[in-house]
Amino acid sequence: MSAAATEATPAEVRHEAEAHLRALVGRDDAVLREDQWAAIEALAVHRRRALVVQRTGWGKSAVYFVSTLLLRSRGAGPTVIVSPLLALMRNQIAAAERAGIRAVTINSTNIGDWEPIHDAINAGEVDVLLVSPERLNNPGFRDEVLPRLAATAGLLVVDEAHCISDWGHDFRPDYRRIRTMLDDLPEGIPVLATTATANERVTEDVQQQLGRDVLVLRGSLDRESLRLGVVRLPTADQRLAWLADHLAEQPGSGIVYCLTVAATQEIADYLRSRGHEVAAYSGQTEPTERQALESDLIAGKVKALVATSALGMGFDATLGFVVNMGAPSSPVSYYQQVGRAGRGTSEATVVLLPATEDRDIWAYFASLAFPREELVRQTLEVLAQEGRPISTAALEPRVELNRTRLETMLKVLDVDGAVRRVRGGWESTGQEWSYDEERYARVREAREREQRAMLDYLDTDRCRMWFLRDQLDDPAAEPCGRCDNCGGLTLSSAVSQAAVEEAQQRLARPGVPIAPRKMWPVGMDRLGVELKGKIAAAAEEGRAVARLTDLGYGQALRELFRPETPDGPVPVPLVRAVVEVLGDWRPPVDGIVVVESATRPTLTADLADGLSRYLQVPVLGRWAVVAPDVAPGKGSMNSAQRVAAVGRRSALEAEPGALEGRSVLLVDDLVATGWSLTLAARAIRGAGAAAVHPLTLAAQA
Template identity: 55%
Template sequence: MANNQYASTVSTADAGAGGPDTPGTATHAEALDVLRGLVGNPGAVFHDGQFEAIEALVDGGRRALVVQRTGWGKSAVYFVASLLLRRRGAGPTLIVSPLLALMRDQVGAAARAGVRAVAINSANQLEWDTVREQLATDEVDVLLVSPERLTNPAFRETQLPELLRRTGLLVIDEAHCISDWGHDFRPDYRRIADLITRLPDSVPVLATTATANSRVVHDIEEQLGAGVLTIRGSLGRDSLRLGVLSLPDSKARLGWLLTHLADLPGSGIIYTLTVSAAEDTARLLSEAGHNVLAYTGRTDPADRERAEQLLKDNQVKALVATSALGMGFDKPDLGFVVHLGAPSSPVAYYQQVGRAGRGAANADVLLLPGSEDRYIWQYFATASMPSEEKAAAVLTALADAGTALSTVALEARVDLRRTPLELLLKVLSVDGAVERVGGGWRSTGQPWVYDAERYSRIAEARVDEQDSMVIYQDTAGCRMEYITSVLDDETARPCGRCDNCAGRWFPVDVAAGATEAAGQTLSRAGGVLEPRLQWPSGMDRLGVPVKGKLKPGEGVSEGRVLARLTDLGWGGALRELFAAGAEDRPVDPGMLQACVQVLREWGSGDNRNPGWSGAGRPAAIVNIPSRSKPLLVGSLARGISEIGRIPYLGELQLAHGGPTGSRGGNSAYRLAGVWDRLLVGPELEAALQPVQGQSVMLIDDLTDSRWTVTVAGRALRQGGAGAVLPLVLAQAG
């Protein structure tokens, strides 16, 4: 990469040959001694580029960006530099680190090297007072904080100024998070540019990442300021053996895992694109006798930490994980990484496969792409992109309020779900338009303009990344060379090890019994549809006279759903059924039979889960009218009625034009859009008379927020139903 006004660049291919890494200087000798203590090896030497970075920080007080492959030793740079700076009288190092798993590993690694490291994050609040006392008595060498701490008003106003005054070194770990173009952009990270401007010029700054192309590198350099030293090395991983195996469907992919998981070297990670896929896969493999655990964003934090340790100790064969297990997980001898479905970019893929082979000569990496991958990429891409309309609505709501509003209060004013709302607030906060205070969020009054061109460029870049991932799957060239080329590694070269360079190293057969077992798992239908128990806050602002908990006699019972749209099994058929422009048609016989099986299992129950959710066998069936799939939902209701010999009473009546709003809105607006728009009409009211006080099954085609089912069930209960048992074909998400 050429030098620019922001940075000078060192290629580590040239390092160590008569440069500052040459032994003999006092700093080098001191740093080498610290390094050997860090790694526990008296014969250890610096990798190319490590000492250049350390010297730039310690002796030069510079700002540096280190872009090096996973396992190169970026943490060694900042731990060694921290100890050397402390010996020279500097204050503690402040490390901004994105993940709790990463913090745990870093604190442990620091302790082994005699570095006194502590962390402040959401998982250790009981330790915060102790940490503050240690900082006050200068007993801390390294303090790790999450980027989210930087937005916390109390931390920002009472603790951060003193920290910045005393900081001897600022480290931005996983620095690609700073950049709009990074695969894991986080708005909170953009506050770091403000931190840098508040530091004295004499305080060195280090940014590190393993996943940055030239565009991300330039973006980070600009945010670090003038005079940045960029040390960029080869991203090729000689220990990894890459491969791609395209199989026809989910059944075949799971069958391959059942057939060959035990043959994969050591222990490893099986990545999936969705939570439901991780849970389904882990269940299938466990039932077949494989020692695996699911690891997702829904996994309890304590269970996550336990699962990580079991994998590190080789007590499990694999963790079946979503991207929740990503940056920062460090197991040097991880033997393999398998992907069931492709990540949305080669950059994200490189980040995840980089977990393997960090301290071992060989590790196997295999991608099993799925036909559903693009659907899932698009779903997550559209869910995370802020819109001008929503941003303007948030700013207007805060300005009109004249006081701070919590996110809960904002949800009654802006039709955005909690996660994208919080993301948008962070973006607006970093841009200076809003600020987080004790009572929530308030407008700063500063003008703000939606940068449509910027978001358009980001969206286009995401599409390009998705296309690049497809090219990776189809390429006849070296796979490692392709990935590192996408990351703008000028040293990219054929690896000689991947399936395209050296021939397929993995078996392609799938045992017949494994295919059948996978098929049985995928054909399993039925998930719990949890009832809504609490009305959203602030409904009076939207003209809906409810608040607090649903009253007895208003809510529906626990229901059932055939599958989620993201499920590996029935999810595929349901995605086709509900795809934009898909023809409305009667329910497929196989899908009807799957629903019947769900009902059989639901009705049988056990000691822990009484049949029919304890409400008793339904005496009648009613369906919610569908404007897009009337044939589908009507035929489903009638089919279940015929097979189950349960009278079909008809459907609810649409009022005021029917439900409004669209999929993806927040709870308050979704409820307002369906309130009083589903009624028990005269014919249905008469049909309900013979079953007064008895259970009624309520059938719908697709649910997202569950408010349509809730309001429809409330209408039925007001019409005399004793309990309402929802059965839905598909659940979004």
């Protein structure tokens, strides 16, 4: 630091900082709030570490951009910002450019730019580098780029810092690599961690991970512009009808949040049919389309994006409303979502329409938590036996976990020191590792408490903003005077008969395509199964009545497939739905093969017999259980394991020549992975059938 900079008084530095702020926000009257200045002073003057827990819209990005300009003017290296979402990165880069800050990003969508970006950093031409947390776990970046950045950075920013913590509502294992980066930073490089959604426990955890001499600035989490309310309607068609009737009344443009990808598509289709300009948005939306949809929402070209939480943290726009079709599993994550509204506007409406099926969806996502100890040990044993790097794809067939859960588990083991990600995949470090059952149990219990709290939010007669702030341990929580319970918002639960009837028709329209599997899983030979490449004798596209998560028949199917529901014939409403699916689909079939079920034999037999009578075609065979010692769902979390298990468990039983030249309807109760239907179709085609058309009551997702 130069002598002039050293001699500058705090007042002079603040004057300089506010000049930068005015350039950043484009307003000549902009001044720093006291808590913003406290954070900037800690970072840019005293080179300390700071944790800022402040509400959405408070101006956390202004703190790190102004600090960057101050530090850069004094000869410091570039700021490195670890940022979790591409939408957030795009907003931050646009904001930085307004203040003359040279900002670039390294993430999964711009691989071709990485080398010139590294060259620009080395040449001192970059002020801010935004990095996705996944980059921190990339071997080349971790071993070659990260140490250089850690040594030369002027400021490290960890955005959405609650992701570091097990207790945070959006824990991400890639973020745990930041702890290593913090330990490697030279003395005197300031660190800023920011979040809008951290209760006291998360705050303490993040503060501990930041280490020494941390300034914690925790402000009021009130959102003065938000008016919160709950509308309770008993059925899915009424909730859809409410949205169709009342969406146009909501101020400006906004977001309709859903719990599942399928719901975003279903609801967006329905709203478009009712004349609303909306679009679906989820983690499955292509990156280029996501960017275009975000731009349309910001520009007000659409009334709403019907989205999952993929449109979440850090999305910066002036939105007039957020509607949740279904409740998130915790008040903290709900606070995060409603925080998308009311930024840059004096008033925004937030409406929650809870559903009875919300808890089923919560339970499904909870089932994807950290795996059982035996599965972790199995993975570690395979890596140790291999003795060389092995890719996730090659490891997957040998472990009973799907690709996503396996990858997440390996990232946690990497940070724990039990495995290491290297070029070519993963390798064992040989270090002793213990399964921290106590910690995982505490996290599970915390999640269960959060779910109970979310249910309490729905029923409370106290102020709703107070409730959310209290869940976040905001000591200044007080009644807002703006929500439905405070009398500041009146929400009608009325719906028009026309909207209800159209919603009923939409939801009563059964039929979900079942896409055929096209390729065998990789690594089948390692399991002693000689299947690879393209599936030659594939099924045709099939049909299910509905997904278990669907708004219409989903409820009836969830009830039917609950473990406590006794086996029995197909319920009459579902019989009608099957008939309607067949009427729309009209597969050309002249025979039936039924998939035998060990858990619901009456259900599948009744379905096949009823279809035989209705279609007037014979039941010609069974995909029979020949090895009952292989559990019905064995290997269901992993494609290769599932194929191997189904191949051992089941076989085709039919009279010789009975299937020759036939077009077969393959009947099952529930399709989860699709591999049972695939192997059954392969066997049926192998017995001479000309085509196989799968039909099931339900699809898992």
